[in-house]
Amino acid sequence: MSKLVILVSNNSLDSLYHALTLSLSAKALSWDVKVFVTSEAVALFLKNSKRKFSLPFFARLFLKFQIKRLKINDAEEMLKEALAEGVEFYVDEVGLKVIGASKDDLIDGVKLSGSITFLTEAKESDVVVSL
Amino acid sequence: MKVIESDDVCPVILVKVLRAFRDAKDGEEIIVKTKWEAAVQELRKWCNETRNEYLGWSREGEKFVIKMKVVKNK
Helix, strand or coil: CCEEEEEECCCCHHHHHHHHHHHHHHHHCCCEEEEEECCHHHHHHECHHHCCCCCCHHHHHHHHHHHHHCCHHHHHHHHHHHHHCCCEEEEEHHHHHHCCCCHHHECCCEEEECHHHHHHHHHCCCEEEEC | CEEEECCCCHHHHHHHHHHHHHHCCCCCEEEEEECCCHHHHHHHHHHHHHCCEEEEEEEECCEEEEEEECCCCC
16 A cells, blocks of 8 residues: 655645645545644644633634635644544644643544654655655 | 435545445445546446446536446455
């Protein structure tokens, strides 16, 4: 089975959307897919009730704008589909702390990771994409 | 025959096709109806990669209708 690893390393939710697109397409080809998120985009992986806390006002405003602009319901739907199809999501603990969240705030199935996990997974992959 | 009528973005359609494929019997047809033209090419390539049979596509008003045949015994 082919394996895809995606690194989402900037603060753009656009990148996360592209990562979800690639993930679902790869799963449709029965590939193994792992997505590493190392930015403020980790906010999308928080339980609904926890999404807004601890973000500075302008960051929250920006996030709200981005969510509206990107029709984030679609992204959320894609995230649900990706999790249901077995895409593995890893979020960076530092990114999580930056937005004032913890492991307990993550939606089910999303794991914490560090750079070693990413590097070892990337080393064993057929395709690595950085967004 | 399984018919998927969806205007979801391409990857979501692909996942729906994958699920239909899992439930389908060998030789069964899967038909996708969508407004997304790129799905025509994406599903042809999906068939090539997964060794299912691409039967072609047509237009039905604003929709693109893509036909595939499931090949389970490869």
